[in-house]
Amino acid sequence: MRLTDTIQFASSSLRGSPTRTVLMMLAMSIGVAAVVVLTALGEGARRYVVNQFSSLGTNLVIVLPGRTETAGVGPGMMTGQTPRDITLDDAEALLRSPAVSRIAALTVGSATLSLDALNRDVVVLGSTPSLLEVRHMKMALGRFLPPGDIHDSASVCVLGIKLKQELFGNDQAVGQWVRLGDRRFRVIGVMASQGESMGFNTDEVVIVPVASAHQLFNTSGLFRVLLEAKNRDYIEQLKHDAEEIMFQRHSGDRDVTVITQDAILATFDRILMALTMAVGGIAAISLAVAGVLIMNVMLIAVAQRVKEIGLLKALGAPGRQIRNLFFAEAVLLSGIGCLAGLALGYLGSAVIGQIYPNFPVSPPWWSVLAASATALGTGILFSVWPARRAARLDPVAALAGK
Amino acid sequence: MIELQNVSRIFSVGDQEVAALRDINLKLGDGEYLSIMGPSGSGKSTMLNLLGLLDRASSGNYLLDGGNVTDLSDAELARVRSEKIGFVFQSFHLVPRLTAAENIELPMMLAGIPAEERKPRVARLIESYGLGARADHRPDQLSGGQRQRVAIARATVMNPTVLLADEPTGNLDRTTGWEVLKLLEGLQEQGISLVIVTHDAEIGARARRRIHMLDGRILSDESSGA
Ligand SMILES: Nc1ncnc2c1ncn2[C@@H]1O[C@H](COP(=O)(O)OP(=O)(O)OP(=O)(O)O)[C@@H](O)[C@H]1O
Numbered sequence: 001m002r003l004t005d006t007i008q009f010a011s012s013s014l015r016g017s018p019t020r021t022v023l024m025m026l027a028m029s030i031g032v033a034a035v036v037v038l039t040a041l042g043e044g045a046r047r048y049v050v051n052q053f054s055s056l057g058t059n060l061v062i063v064l065p066g067r068t069e070t071a072g073v074g075p076g077m078m079t080g081q082t083p084r085d086i087t088l089d090d091a092e093a094l095l096r097s098p099a100v101s102r103i104a105a106l107t108v109g110s111a112t113l114s115l116d117a118l119n120r121d122v123v124v125l126g127s128t129p130s131l132l133e134v135r136h137m138k139m140a141l142g143r144f145l146p147p148g149d150i151h152d153s154a155s156v157c158v159l160g161i162k163l164k165q166e167l168f169g170n171d172q173a174v175g176q177w178v179r180l181g182d183r184r185f186r187v188i189g190v191m192a193s194q195g196e197s198m199g200f201n202t203d204e205v206v207i208v209p210v211a212s213a214h215q216l217f218n219t220s221g222l223f224r225v226l227l228e229a230k231n232r233d234y235i236e237q238l239k240h241d242a243e244e245i246m247f248q249r250h251s252g253d254r255d256v257t258v259i260t261q262d263a264i265l266a267t268f269d270r271i272l273m274a275l276t277m278a279v280g281g282i283a284a285i286s287l288a289v290a291g292v293l294i295m296n297v298m299l300i301a302v303a304q305r306v307k308e309i310g311l312l313k314a315l316g317a318p319g320r321q322i323r324n325l326f327f328a329e330a331v332l333l334s335g336i337g338c339l340a341g342l343a344l345g346y347l348g349s350a351v352i353g354q355i356y357p358n359f360p361v362s363p364p365w366w367s368v369l370a371a372s373a374t375a376l377g378t379g380i381l382f383s384v385w386p387a388r389r390a391a392r393l394d395p396v397a398a399l400a401g402k
Numbered sequence: 403m404i405e406l407q408n409v410s411r412i413f414s415v416g417d418q419e420v421a422a423l424r425d426i427n428l429k430l431g432d433g434e435y436l437s438i439m440g441p442s443g444s445g446k447s448t449m450l451n452l453l454g455l456l457d458r459a460s461s462g463n464y465l466l467d468g469g470n471v472t473d474l475s476d477a478e479l480a481r482v483r484s485e486k487i488g489f490v491f492q493s494f495h496l497v498p499r500l501t502a503a504e505n506i507e508l509p510m511m512l513a514g515i516p517a518e519e520r521k522p523r524v525a526r527l528i529e530s531y532g533l534g535a536r537a538d539h540r541p542d543q544l545s546g547g548q549r550q551r552v553a554i555a556r557a558t559v560m561n562p563t564v565l566l567a568d569e570p571t572g573n574l575d576r577t578t579g580w581e582v583l584k585l586l587e588g589l590q591e592q593g594i595s596l597v598i599v600t601h602d603a604e605i606g607a608r609a610r611r612r613i614h615m616l617d618g619r620i621l622s623d624e625s626s627g628a
């Protein structure tokens with residue numbers, strides 16, 4: 001029997017029981033669509049995080065107090081003892097590395113920001129002028145922290161755009177004085193809106209010189225030092241240099257953690273990838289269910305068409321041909337169901353993309369491939385038994401409908 | 403030319419054994435017209451199924467055109483059926499979702515004959531069996547007589563040497579039954595061997611050679627001179 005005839009005959013038997021066929025294809029397509037949409041979401045989450053990270057700066061090496069063995073997320077928090085501070089002098093010393101292009105020291109705390117009768121609690125970032133370039137931030141008005149000695153505790157501040165709106169409305173802010181805790185600061189600039197990045201809304205922070213922040217919070221340790229490598233190739237060297245410089249300065253103690261942005265990114269990437277695959281795998285179970293349904297339907301089809309099978313045998317069809325006919329039915333069922341599912345999945349992803357434009361949803365190629373393969377695979381696998389059963393029917397008994 | 407040598411067919415039902423055919427010896431020459439009669443359960447259908455290679459003998463030999471086909475594989479038997487044997491059934495056995503023309507085409511499709519070659523052969527048969535207006539009708543839109551004519555067209559489309567009919571008129575009224583019988587006899591006159599199983603003595607008597615069966619044995623085997 002020719003292939004085209006086999007396919008035509010199989011599709012005619014599918015058309016012979018349209019309701020059943022449509023329901024089967026629906027089951028298959030929902031399974032495929034679920035895999036596609038869920039992995040698209042997972043992939044979207046992964047890309048979202050990657051984008052967020054790159055918006056934080058590029059080629060970054062981060063030095064933070066405390067030592068953790070695994071270069072994971074949030075080091076220092078797990079270890080019990082308070083680590084030795086990283087001081088401003090340490091930060092300056094890090095500039096000695098030939099691999100570094102810029103550094104930004106960072107201290108974080110909170111204080112009450114007030115102007116006349118208005119006041120609110122804000123996050124205060126103590127930092128250095130390079131922060132602007134290192135973190136790829138933009139100014140809306142005025143200028144950023146002035147260059148100068150890192151120990152210089154000038155009473156100037158830069159406001160996030162939202163704070164400026166809250167305090168000054170549309171009035172002139174640059175040049176005005178505000179109060180942070182018990183100290184007065186002159187506003188020298190306003191940050192442009194940066195939006196949310198890594199859960200840190202820069203629109204609602206006040207940035208002051210790092211030395212001023214230390215006085216304000218009565219500390220001397222840095223929260224973090226951000227080092228920007230000259231380019232991508234210098235990242236590892238810079239990490240190594242930073243470790244060595246801190247090692248020398250802390251008299252032979254390895255009590256700081258140096259991580260590269262790439263390493264954090266890779267960790268997130270791995271986690272989210274695993275998550276995506278897990279979610280996709282769970283959705284794939286629905287495909288296996290669809291496969292079992294196909295088996296069930298094929299068994300019913302074999303039972304209902306015993307006489308037809310007997311006839312085909314009487315007309316000279318060998319068992320192999322009968323088997324191929326039922327195989328072809330299963331492949332058509334799962335194949336068309338799979339195509340419909342892919343269409344449905346892409347449509348679903350597009351709709352989600354419309355609703356959350358910031359979230360880069362797109363089905364990854366491997367999930368499309370895996371979903372299709374699973375759909376066709378289960379369809380074929382689960383039709384083996386019914387098809388063999390049909391092929392082995394005794395023609396005389398089959399013709400009699402037994 | 404078909405020859406059965408000491409053929410028995412024994413069915414096991416539970417722990418009982420039912421002998422549907424006992425030690426049958428039969429020669430069927432090319433172009434013969436044979437009727438098989440006998441009471442219900444005497445083994446007529448079993449005999450026909452064996453002749454048509456749909457069933458296998460429990461013991462004995464089957465020679466087809468001088469060659470022993472007793473031990474052929476299922477696939478080889480299917481091939482022989484496709485090339486040499488045509489079946490006509492009491493209940494027609496048409497595929498309900500296919501049109502008359504498609505039903506007739508089916509054996510050629512299964513045999514892998516290309517579509518260009520199939521169409522004219524089907525068209526010719528439809529014409530000569532007077533089904534012209536019915537070619538695109540499905541079986542449930544056809545009368546019993548028309549259905550059986552489609553079935554006969556299907557049985558002959560591969561130009562078999564033997565036509566096996568198990569009570570071909572059993573589901574038809576008298577007039578239609580006779581028409582169908584005339585059609586089959588016409589085919590026999592063109593050189594095909596025709597074996598008809600029937601309960602109808604009048605029909606059975608028309609055959610040149612008549613076999614009566616009882617209890618799995620051939621009771622009598624009569625031939626009238628041509
Ligand atoms: N598959 C089977 N299993 C068990 N016994 C069977 C089977 N097929 C036929 N028989 C038995 O073999 C015997 C012959 O059956 P067969 O169908 O050949 O009779 P028949 O002459 O065609 O009868 P009828 O005129 O009623 O069609 C019967 O006793 C029947 O019960």
Ligand SMILES: [Mg+2]
Nearest residue numbers: 446447448568
């Ligand atoms: Mg019978």
